[in-house]
Amino acid sequence: MNPPELIGRNTILDDFQDALDNGPGSPDRLMRISGIRGVGKTVMLNALGAIARQRGFHVVDVASNPGFCARILTALSRTELTSISIAPALLGVSIGSAELSKSPTQLGEAMFNASKRGGLLITLDEIQDAPLDELRELGNEIQLLIRQGANVAFAFAGLPTSVDKAVGADTLTFLQRAKHIELSRLSDFEVGESFEGTVRQAGKELAPEAASLLTEAAAGYPFMVQLVGYYTWQSAARRDSNTVSAEDAERGIEIARANFDTMVIEPALRRLPQRQVEYLTAMARCSKQPAQTGDISRLMGLSAKDTSSYRKRLIDAAVIEKVGYGRVDFAIPYMREYLVAHAEDFIGE
Numbered sequence: 001m002n003p004p005e006l007i008g009r010n011t012i013l014d015d016f017q018d019a020l021d022n023g024p025g026s027p028d029r030l031m032r033i034s035g036i037r038g039v040g041k042t043v044m045l046n047a048l049g050a051i052a053r054q055r056g057f058h059v060v061d062v063a064s065n066p067g068f069c070a071r072i073l074t075a076l077s078r079t080e081l082t083s084i085s086i087a088p089a090l091l092g093v094s095i096g097s098a099e100l101s102k103s104p105t106q107l108g109e110a111m112f113n114a115s116k117r118g119g120l121l122i123t124l125d126e127i128q129d130a131p132l133d134e135l136r137e138l139g140n141e142i143q144l145l146i147r148q149g150a151n152v153a154f155a156f157a158g159l160p161t162s163v164d165k166a167v168g169a170d171t172l173t174f175l176q177r178a179k180h181i182e183l184s185r186l187s188d189f190e191v192g193e194s195f196e197g198t199v200r201q202a203g204k205e206l207a208p209e210a211a212s213l214l215t216e217a218a219a220g221y222p223f224m225v226q227l228v229g230y231y232t233w234q235s236a237a238r239r240d241s242n243t244v245s246a247e248d249a250e251r252g253i254e255i256a257r258a259n260f261d262t263m264v265i266e267p268a269l270r271r272l273p274q275r276q277v278e279y280l281t282a283m284a285r286c287s288k289q290p291a292q293t294g295d296i297s298r299l300m301g302l303s304a305k306d307t308s309s310y311r312k313r314l315i316d317a318a319v320i321e322k323v324g325y326g327r328v329d330f331a332i333p334y335m336r337e338y339l340v341a342h343a344e345d346f347i348g349e
């Protein structure tokens with residue numbers, strides 16, 4: 001869902017707006033967005049799309065799972081923007097990349113036609129799922145269009161390690177030139193301002209203690225900002241009160257925390273193999289936080305060599321982050337608390 005206000009991202013949006021206004025060739029028309037789960041990559045792509053639409057661009061949003069090149073072609077041919085006709089048999093057939101860079105392909109032609117009628121923005125989400133050959137195909141086409149001075153823009157997003165990997169593949173050097181935006185957590189200041197502004201705009205007062213409780217509970221994590229804000233507002237509305245009080249905030253935070261566990265923490269843990277969850281559980285139980293990797297191995301009764309692959313996979317999945325030498329921290333707030341509270345469910349025999 002798009003939030004009522006995109007907190008702390010104005011500079012990025014302004015830069016993109018300028019890039020569209022400055023015409024083809026502006027470097028910020030190519031954007032690579034990375035960040036952990038729930039930090040706001042998808043809503044950022046949506047916001048870029050909204051800016052482009054306002055300027056008359058045609059916007060195609062696709063997820064990166066196999067077949068996305070064909071889906072872009074289908075989306076372009078469905079609109080009246082392009083006049084090409086597609087032989088269905090051709091969809092999904094992959095053509096060697098050497099050919100692609102020389103002769104105009106159907107995909108390239110469709111994108112070129114769309115770019116001539118008001119401009120074209122392609123957004124590609126969840127790039128960790130992208131087959132490299134398709135990424136290469138799309139990358140080649142866009143590179144060609146840019147070289148021709150076409151009115152195009154391209155933004156792609158995904159988890160940090162996978163975005164780095166996709167861009168690092170030596171056949172995709174063109175993508176390396178994209179402006180890199182690492183979406184980070186929001187600052188407490190920005191979050192607090194946003195809570196106050198949103199409540200005021202809706203015609204209510206936010207008690208100062210409520211503002212600081214909400215800001216602390218949100219922990220700079222955009223998804224949690226939405227949850228605590230929503231349930232706190234609901235509590236005040238049910239009382240029919242014009243002031244959002246500290247009690248509303250406390251009630252809202254409690255419900256938000258329960259929802260956060262079931263909507264974010266549990267699905268994230270369910271996606272992981274047992275051994276990695278055991279690593280996380282040991283990490284959560286370390287008395288020193290952020291945890292020292294040596295302490296985690298010791299708690300698991302394993303050598304540092306044995307645990308290093310678990311750690312690497314968890315970092316790749318953006319569940320944990322390296323913080324300084326030999327230390328790791330949880331990337332998602334409240335995961336540690338959850339694991340401590342439910343340790344017995346997760347520890348193997």
Ligand SMILES: Nc1ncnc2c1ncn2[C@@H]1O[C@H](COP(=O)(O)OP(=O)(O)OP(=O)(O)O)[C@@H](O)[C@H]1O
Nearest residue numbers: 001002003006007037038039040041042043222223
């Ligand atoms: N800058 C922001 N200000 C306020 N709310 C935000 C912001 N960014 C994201 N959100 C909210 O956080 C939630 C998660 O955002 P989003 O789905 O874009 O994350 P994501 O990075 O794409 O996650 P995933 O990696 O799981 O796909 C949404 O409910 C969204 O409304």
Ligand SMILES: [Mg+2]
Nearest residue numbers: 041042043125
């Ligand atoms: Mg997303």
